[in-house]
Amino acid sequence: MSTVYDVIVIGTGPGGYHAAIRAAQLGKRVLAVEAEYVGGVCLNVGCIPTKALLHAAEELEGVKHGASFGLEVKDAKIDLKKLGSWRDGIVKRLTGGVSQLFKGNKVELKTGFAKFVGPKTIEVAGERIEGKTFIIATGSEPNTLPGFEVDQKDIVDSTGALRVEDKFPKRMLCIGGGAIGLEFAQVYKRMGAEVTVIEFMGQILPAADPETAGLLAKILTKQGIAIKTHTKGVKVERKKDGLHVTLEDVKTGKQEVIVVDKILVATGRRPRGKGLGLEAIGVKVDERGYIPTNEKMETNVPGIYAIGDVTRPPLLAHKAMKEGLVAAENAAGGNAVMDYQIPNVVYTSPEWAAVGLTEEEATQAGYKVKVGKFPLSASGRAMTLDATDGLIKLIGDAETDLLLGAHLVAPSASDLIAEMALAIEMGATVTDIGLTVHAHPTLSEGIMEAAENLHKQAIHIANR
Amino acid sequence: MSTVYDVIVIGTGPGGYHAAIRAAQLGKRVLAVEAEYVGGVCLNVGCIPTKALLHAAEELEGVKHGASFGLEVKDAKIDLKKLGSWRDGIVKRLTGGVSQLFKGNKVELKTGFAKFVGPKTIEVAGERIEGKTFIIATGSEPNTLPGFEVDQKDIVDSTGALRVEDKFPKRMLCIGGGAIGLEFAQVYKRMGAEVTVIEFMGQILPAADPETAGLLAKILTKQGIAIKTHTKGVKVERKKDGLHVTLEDVKTGKQEVIVVDKILVATGRRPRGKGLGLEAIGVKVDERGYIPTNEKMETNVPGIYAIGDVTRPPLLAHKAMKEGLVAAENAAGGNAVMDYQIPNVVYTSPEWAAVGLTEEEATQAGYKVKVGKFPLSASGRAMTLDATDGLIKLIGDAETDLLLGAHLVAPSASDLIAEMALAIEMGATVTDIGLTVHAHPTLSEGIMEAAENLHKQAIHIANR
Amino acid sequence: PPRAATNPYGRVIAVPAARKLARELGLDIAQIPGSGPGGRVRVEDVRSYAEHQGSRVE
Ligand SMILES: Cc1cc2nc3c(=O)[nH]c(=O)nc-3n(C[C@H](O)[C@H](O)[C@H](O)COP(=O)(O)OP(=O)(O)OC[C@H]3O[C@@H](n4cnc5c(N)ncnc54)[C@H](O)[C@@H]3O)c2cc1C
Ligand SMILES: Cc1cc2nc3c(=O)[nH]c(=O)nc-3n(C[C@H](O)[C@H](O)[C@H](O)COP(=O)(O)OP(=O)(O)OC[C@H]3O[C@@H](n4cnc5c(N)ncnc54)[C@H](O)[C@@H]3O)c2cc1C
Numbered sequence: 001m002s003t004v005y006d007v008i009v010i011g012t013g014p015g016g017y018h019a020a021i022r023a024a025q026l027g028k029r030v031l032a033v034e035a036e037y038v039g040g041v042c043l044n045v046g047c048i049p050t051k052a053l054l055h056a057a058e059e060l061e062g063v064k065h066g067a068s069f070g071l072e073v074k075d076a077k078i079d080l081k082k083l084g085s086w087r088d089g090i091v092k093r094l095t096g097g098v099s100q101l102f103k104g105n106k107v108e109l110k111t112g113f114a115k116f117v118g119p120k121t122i123e124v125a126g127e128r129i130e131g132k133t134f135i136i137a138t139g140s141e142p143n144t145l146p147g148f149e150v151d152q153k154d155i156v157d158s159t160g161a162l163r164v165e166d167k168f169p170k171r172m173l174c175i176g177g178g179a180i181g182l183e184f185a186q187v188y189k190r191m192g193a194e195v196t197v198i199e200f201m202g203q204i205l206p207a208a209d210p211e212t213a214g215l216l217a218k219i220l221t222k223q224g225i226a227i228k229t230h231t232k233g234v235k236v237e238r239k240k241d242g243l244h245v246t247l248e249d250v251k252t253g254k255q256e257v258i259v260v261d262k263i264l265v266a267t268g269r270r271p272r273g274k275g276l277g278l279e280a281i282g283v284k285v286d287e288r289g290y291i292p293t294n295e296k297m298e299t300n301v302p303g304i305y306a307i308g309d310v311t312r313p314p315l316l317a318h319k320a321m322k323e324g325l326v327a328a329e330n331a332a333g334g335n336a337v338m339d340y341q342i343p344n345v346v347y348t349s350p351e352w353a354a355v356g357l358t359e360e361e362a363t364q365a366g367y368k369v370k371v372g373k374f375p376l377s378a379s380g381r382a383m384t385l386d387a388t389d390g391l392i393k394l395i396g397d398a399e400t401d402l403l404l405g406a407h408l409v410a411p412s413a414s415d416l417i418a419e420m421a422l423a424i425e426m427g428a429t430v431t432d433i434g435l436t437v438h439a440h441p442t443l444s445e446g447i448m449e450a451a452e453n454l455h456k457q458a459i460h461i462a463n464r
Numbered sequence: 465m466s467t468v469y470d471v472i473v474i475g476t477g478p479g480g481y482h483a484a485i486r487a488a489q490l491g492k493r494v495l496a497v498e499a500e501y502v503g504g505v506c507l508n509v510g511c512i513p514t515k516a517l518l519h520a521a522e523e524l525e526g527v528k529h530g531a532s533f534g535l536e537v538k539d540a541k542i543d544l545k546k547l548g549s550w551r552d553g554i555v556k557r558l559t560g561g562v563s564q565l566f567k568g569n570k571v572e573l574k575t576g577f578a579k580f581v582g583p584k585t586i587e588v589a590g591e592r593i594e595g596k597t598f599i600i601a602t603g604s605e606p607n608t609l610p611g612f613e614v615d616q617k618d619i620v621d622s623t624g625a626l627r628v629e630d631k632f633p634k635r636m637l638c639i640g641g642g643a644i645g646l647e648f649a650q651v652y653k654r655m656g657a658e659v660t661v662i663e664f665m666g667q668i669l670p671a672a673d674p675e676t677a678g679l680l681a682k683i684l685t686k687q688g689i690a691i692k693t694h695t696k697g698v699k700v701e702r703k704k705d706g707l708h709v710t711l712e713d714v715k716t717g718k719q720e721v722i723v724v725d726k727i728l729v730a731t732g733r734r735p736r737g738k739g740l741g742l743e744a745i746g747v748k749v750d751e752r753g754y755i756p757t758n759e760k761m762e763t764n765v766p767g768i769y770a771i772g773d774v775t776r777p778p779l780l781a782h783k784a785m786k787e788g789l790v791a792a793e794n795a796a797g798g799n800a801v802m803d804y805q806i807p808n809v810v811y812t813s814p815e816w817a818a819v820g821l822t823e824e825e826a827t828q829a830g831y832k833v834k835v836g837k838f839p840l841s842a843s844g845r846a847m848t849l850d851a852t853d854g855l856i857k858l859i860g861d862a863e864t865d866l867l868l869g870a871h872l873v874a875p876s877a878s879d880l881i882a883e884m885a886l887a888i889e890m891g892a893t894v895t896d897i898g899l900t901v902h903a904h905p906t907l908s909e910g911i912m913e914a915a916e917n918l919h920k921q922a923i924h925i926a927n928r
Numbered sequence: 929p930p931r932a933a934t935n936p937y938g939r940v941i942a943v944p945a946a947r948k949l950a951r952e953l954g955l956d957i958a959q960i961p962g963s964g965p966g967g968r969v970r971v972e973d974v975r976s977y978a979e980h981q982g983s984r985v986e
Contacts, residue, residue: 014904021923043844047905051848056533059526063537069520070546073527074538082534090847097842097924104926318904321923343903353903378561380507381878383554384515401945401971412876414845418900418908419883425900426890427964429971431945436882436889439807439817440478440782441511444882459485459785460561462568799951804944864966866941891941891968 005031007331008122008131010114010276013040014047015308015320016137017098022328023135024105031131032102033124035113039095040139041309042317045159048094050183051347052087053162057190058349068386078191084165116277119301133303133331136283136291137324138276140269140309145175147235148265154243155236155263158184168193169261173245175233176266177204179346182220184264186348189225196258198231198247205346209358209407212393216352216409219389236263271310295337297327305331314342341424343417350376350390351413355421356405359395368398372430372454374446376410378461381441387411392446394420394430396454401429410443419447430454469495471795472586472595474578474740477504478511479772479784480601481562486792487599488569495595496566497588499577503559504603505773506781509623512558514647515811516551517626521654522813532850542655548629580741583765597767597795600747600755601788602740604733604773609639611699612729618707619700619727622648632657633725637709639697640730641668643810646684648728650812653689660722662695662711669810673822673871676857680816680873683853700727735774759801761791769795778806805888807881814840814854815877819885820869823859832862836894836918838910840874842925845905851875856910858884858894860918865893874907883911894918942969949974955981 006028009020017039020032037044056078063076102109112125121130142157144150152160161184168191174181177199189195197204197220204220204227205213217227234246234255242259249255271289278285284300285291291306293299299306305327308320319342329336343355362369376382376390390413395405406420423433434451438444449458456463470492473484481503484496501508520542527540566573576589585594606621608614616624625648632655638645641663653659661668661684668684668691669677681691698710698719706723713719735753742749748764749755755770757763763770769791772784783806793800807819826833840846840854854877859869870884887897898915902908913922920927940957942950946969950957953974960977962969 018923022921025921025927042904048844048848051845051905052533055848055850056530056535059530059533059535062523063527063535063540066520066523069516069523069550070543071520071523071527071540072543073540076527076535076537079534079536086533090844093847094844101924316904318901318909321904322901340899340901342901345903345906380512380554380558381515383557384512384519386519412879414903414906415876415879415908416882418880418902418906418911419886421902422883422892422897422900423886423890426887426892426896426943427970428886428890428943429945431948431971432890432943433886435804435944435948436886437782437786437804437806438882438885439809439878440506440780440785441515442809442878442882444879445782447882457486457489459482460565463489799954800948801951803947866966889944891943891964891966893966896965 003130005029005129005131007031007133007135007328008033008129009135009137010122011040011137011139011308012038012098012109013137013139013308013320014042014317015139015324016040016135017101018321018324019135019137019307019328020107021101021105022325023332024107026328026332026334028332030107031110031129032107033110033112033114033122037095038098038109043094043098044091045162047317049087049091049162050158050180052090053083053187054183054347054349056083057187061190065386080164080167113275115275116281119281134305135324135327135331136273136276136299136304136306136310137308137320138272138310140315141272142265143268143270145233145265145267148175148233148263150265154238155265157265161264164191170194171242171260172196172262172264173198173233173258173260174264174266176268177227177229178266178268179205181264181266182346182348184266185225186220186223189223196226196228196260198228198233200230200232200250202229204229205352208352208354209393212352212354212391212407212409215391216346216348219350219409220348269309269315273310295339296330297323297338298330314344316342316344318342341421343421345414345417347414350387350409350411352409353413353417354405354407355417356403356424357395358405358407362395362397362404367404369404370396370398370454372396372450372452374450374453374458374461376443376446379443379446381443381445382411384441385411392450394433394447394450394454396430401431403428403430403433406447410446412443416444416447419444467493467594469493469593469595471495471597471599471792472497472593473599473601474586475504475601475603475772476502476562476573477601477603477772477784478506478781479603479788480504480599481565482785482788483599483601483771483792484571485565485569486789487796488571490792490796490798492796494571495574495593496571497574497576497578497586501559502562502573507558507562508555509626511781513551513555513626514622516554517547517651518647518811518813520547521651525654525813529850544628544631577739579739580745583745598769599788599791599795600737600740600763600768600770600774601772601784602736602774604779605736606729607732607734609697609729609731612639612697612727614729618702619729621729625728628655634658635706635724636660636726636728637662637722637724638728638730640732641691641693642730642732643669645728645730646810646812648730649689650684650687653687660690660692660724662692662697664694664696664714666693668693669816672816673818673857676816676818676855676871676873679855680810680812683814683873684812733773733779737774759803760794761787761802762794778808780806780808782806805885807885809878809881811878814851814873814875816873817877817881818869818871819881820867820888821859822869822871826859826861826868831868833868834860834862834918836860836914836916838914838917838922838925840907840910843907843910845907845909846875848905849875856914858897858911858914858918860894865895867892867894867897870911874910876907880908880911883908940969941967943971946971946974953978
């Protein structure tokens with residue numbers, strides 16, 4: 001036990017591997033410890049495999065949708081074995097890539113569950129290892145839902161929902177109308193299932209801008225997904241003809257029973273800090289299980305940082321990554337703070353994406369709000385993509401003209417939102433966005449037009 | 465002849481219709497004159513119908529390409545009648561939209577060829593009309609190529625190439641490796657033709673960043689399109705088995721003959737100022753036929769503006785649009801100048817897009833140049849999209865860290881380039897881009913990584 | 929007085945809205961000191977320069 005690492009990173013999800021690599025880039029001697037799979041939730045059972053399935057489902061749908069422009073196809077279907085191995089191949093390439101990057105950057109990797117046994121010491125697979133600083137990046141795991149115990153067969157969480165090697169179910173219930181529930185709902189629907197999504201709150205994506213969340217709900221409904229808001233799952237009974245699920249309207253108390261073949265429980269995730277021995281070293285954990293930090297990502301114990309899903313919502317990979325970089329820079333003696341805007345994406349098609357404040361949040365924060373909108377039905381590019389369902393909505397401050405937020409339902413919204421995130425980081429005004437030349441024909445022109453609409457001078461729509 | 469219009473716009477392409485609508489929004493009495501079709505080249509026979517065909521071709525290709533993730537399809541084909549009417553439907557919706565916008569904004573529209581008959585007077589269909597200011601937006605037309613006279617049957621220009629109602633040819637030659645030649649090459653290839661592209665210069669997209677242009681050529685070649693640079697068409701002979709075209713290597717003088725069924729002449733476009741009576745009113749035209757203007761878009765004759773393809777390259781719709789807005793604001797008494805960055809896009813898949821300076825241009829301008837790159841082969845999002853052919857390349861100034869240019873080969877490059885255009889307009893540094901949180905997993909992360917690579921601190925690639 | 933930062937090309941580093949406002953107010957953007965990172969001229973800079981100019985004229 002001679003080596004004392006400068007930085008020990010616990011967990012190699014997106015937060016952890018970013019932290020480890022950046023600390024090493026800064027010249028530190030770094031150890032990364034991983035209990036399961038390098039790459040964490042995101043690469044193995046999160047962001048990446050879901051996007052692979054979504055792409056395949058979208059292509060399958062595209063084949064059918066293509067009839068509008070004359071595409072004629074017989075018997076389109078997906079070989080699920082091939083789909084599975086393609087998806088797994090991507091995961092392997094990416095997780096293998098992270099291992100390679102560790103090697104290239106001289107990050108050492110140890111497999112095993114890490115546990116603090118002293119203020120500067122962890123134990124991994126029976127071995128004690130010392131570090132000068134620690135970055136806790138242990139991520140999160142799915143919430144459980146009483147009455148709907150996950151068996152990964154009939155009742156699955158997101159990890160179980162990814163396994164579709166044999167066949168898709170006929171009837172599927174998604175409990176939870178957040179990003180994960182909606183993404184799987186669309187995959188299963190497009191792969192042939194009858195899908196119902198229930199959401200406890202009054203809208204899907206409860207924290208989102210109501211107008212764009214509502215539009216997405218409308219579009220998904222049009223695509224054939226049944227969405228029930230203000231609804232909770234009460235219980236499930238296994239019968240011969242399927243799973244009988246009792247649903248309840250949480251406002252009226254009225255109950256109904258639907259029969260399905262599979263249930264996805266996607267009611268959020270909870271931080272994973274248990275068994276880490278945090279008590280032993282005095283690191284505080286809040287009542288929800290998150291490890292609080294200051295804006296340098298340092299916990300209440302100096303030299304011990306926490307990042308990613310284990311520290312606070314939003315539970316997003318790119319938030320974890322940025323926090324990882326911030327923590328690594330501070331652990332390496334720098335002075336970085338986490339004061340960035342975090343974009344948020346749902347990868348359905350069309351995609352939903354947002355960054356910054358909603359209209360309501362901005363008003364509450366005391367801004368005099370101005371709104372600019374552009375519907376994709378007026379976009380030439382959307383027409384040529386045969387995808388005119390969507391809306392671009394910008395929130396500006398009437399006084400300073402600063403861009404405060406952007407809310408998009410559009411193909412490629414995940415990429416379109418990048419311009420908006422940069423705009424907010426740069427302190428761009430709505431005028432700046434409207435004046436910037438956007439290529440024609442593109443979807444991003446819609447952002448320019450929404451900006452111009454905010455000032456009542458858009459070209460392609462009436463400026464009410 | 466009682467009405468005197470505040471602003472008369474000649475031509476209703478993207479330049480003209482933007483100018484007309486903006487001038488009307490500013491309270492001016494506006495007349496737009498159009499000799500042929502409202503919407504000009506772009507909406508009727510340019511940007512829009514080509515993108516419609518490209519989308520259909522991409523979907524058809526996607527069906528085949530999908531085998532990698534298990535998509536199984538029998539007999540995919542495209543009903544060309546349906547494709548044609550879908551494409552025409554989009555054109556109709558958009559041009560009809562422009563007519564509606566004219567009405568909504570109280571822009572009057574007159575059909576007929578406009579000709580100046582006095583300093584403040586034009587004649588349209590025998591009628592004399594007076595205006596206080598004029599905006600010339602008469603656009604451009606295809607260049608001709610001696611020896612390859614367009615008959616719109618065997619030898620077509622872009623307008624002829626759009627007409628594919630009956631069937632696609634077996635063998636196709638595109639003369640010219642610019643955006644138009646490449647876009648049609650991909651459409652025809654994907655629709656089943658054997659396609660050869662010849663380009664006089666040493667690379668396709670001769671003015672583009674050589675590395676990304678070269679990469680695009682490589683990708684298109686991999687897709688089965690034969691590309692011959694430093695090559696010109698000498699002559700064509702019509703024989704029983706097809707069109708025998710003599711090609712010549714312009715460096716060695718070596719000739720070869722290829723046999724094709726159709727030839728697209730896409731050797732650029734020339735300004736359309738003839739017959740306008742410009743001499744009569746003293747508006748200068750340069751030796752290439754362009755109408756020069758100052759940065760306010762005003763010609764040598766005060767009160768007479770020129771915009772779009774008729775005034776100067778690049779011949780791009782969004783350049784025309786912005787010039788239209790600038791001219792309209794000045795014609796309405798404002799003070800606007802044309803000092804914007806113009807992004808440039810080729811809508812093949814993957815797309816190519818650029819804005820700002822190339823490495824070479826930046827070096828010549830006296831910058832100490834730094835380059836940051838990110839190959840899509842390292843992008844998780846690209847993997848899930850089954851589209852890892854591509855590169856993101858950023859050009860920065862070593863001294864000030866300002867972003868000088870961006871050059872992309874990527875799916876959605878047309879939309880990704882928007883962030884880069886905004887960045888340049890905002891005077892963003894490469895650091896600003898690298899520090900902005902980009903959603904995961906997205907293609908736009910590649911922009912962030914290229915920025916970080918420029919500073920040798922990208923996470924997902926080795927930073928050489 | 930300090931002038932706006934320019935890049936070696938001679939282009940003033942200013943956001944589009946600031947360029948537009950300066951033109952509308954008849955000001956030369958190159959004369960306006962920028963307070964943004966790297967001397968970038970922002971809308972506020974144009975406004976305060978304009979006010980300063982106004983008070984000098986009075
Ligand atoms: C289905 C699904 C789809 C998602 N899609 C997206 C998306 O598209 N975009 C997005 O931004 N986010 C998405 N997310 C969320 C994203 O996956 C998480 O925000 C992200 O993985 C969090 O990263 P992390 O580094 O905090 O932790 P994790 O990725 O959870 O990684 C934590 C790692 O720590 C390890 N670990 C835990 N405890 C220990 C210990 N004591 N010792 C050693 N190792 C330990 C774990 O084994 C794990 O590998 C998705 C999540 C799911 C479930
Ligand atoms: C196949 C093809 C694909 C293209 N794709 C793209 C693309 O994807 N993106 C892009 O940015 N650009 C693209 N372009 C270029 C784009 O179409 C032009 O840059 C754009 O149309 C120029 O607009 P404009 O307003 O200057 O003129 P035009 O669109 O050429 O319109 C000029 C109008 O003026 C009218 N007119 C001419 N003379 C008179 C007269 N004397 N009196 C009355 N009316 C008159 C004409 O009838 C015409 O309607 C493409 C071009 C082609 C050919």
